[in-house]
Amino acid sequence: MPYRITKNCNQCERCAEVCAQGAIDRDKDYKFFIHKNDCDECGECVKVCPVGAIIREE
Numbered sequence: 001m002p003y004r005i006t007k008n009c010n011q012c013e014r015c016a017e018v019c020a021q022g023a024i025d026r027d028k029d030y031k032f033f034i035h036k037n038d039c040d041e042c043g044e045c046v047k048v049c050p051v052g053a054i055i056r057e058e
């Protein structure tokens with residue numbers, strides 16, 4: 001069940017700062033995304049996102 005960053009992201013960077021796995025990165029368009037292979041699904045990024053932009057897909 002991977003986590004994903006949606007279009008609601010406002011680029012605040014909080015998720016990238018809290019991710020202990022360093023799994024959150026910027027793509028070529030400077031938007032944040034999650035490296036699925038690095039994510040351990042801890043859910044910490046979801047807790048700090050102020051706009052609910054990170055979802056867990058079933």
Ligand code: SF4
Pocket residue numbers: 003018019020021022023024034038039040041042043044045046
């Ligand atoms: S769920 Fe945890 S490991 Fe995965 S991207 Fe979020 S903070 Fe990083």
Ligand code: SF4
Pocket residue numbers: 005008009010011012013014015016032048049050051052053054
């Ligand atoms: S915490 Fe939420 S709004 Fe901030 S960069 Fe991450 S996904 Fe975007």
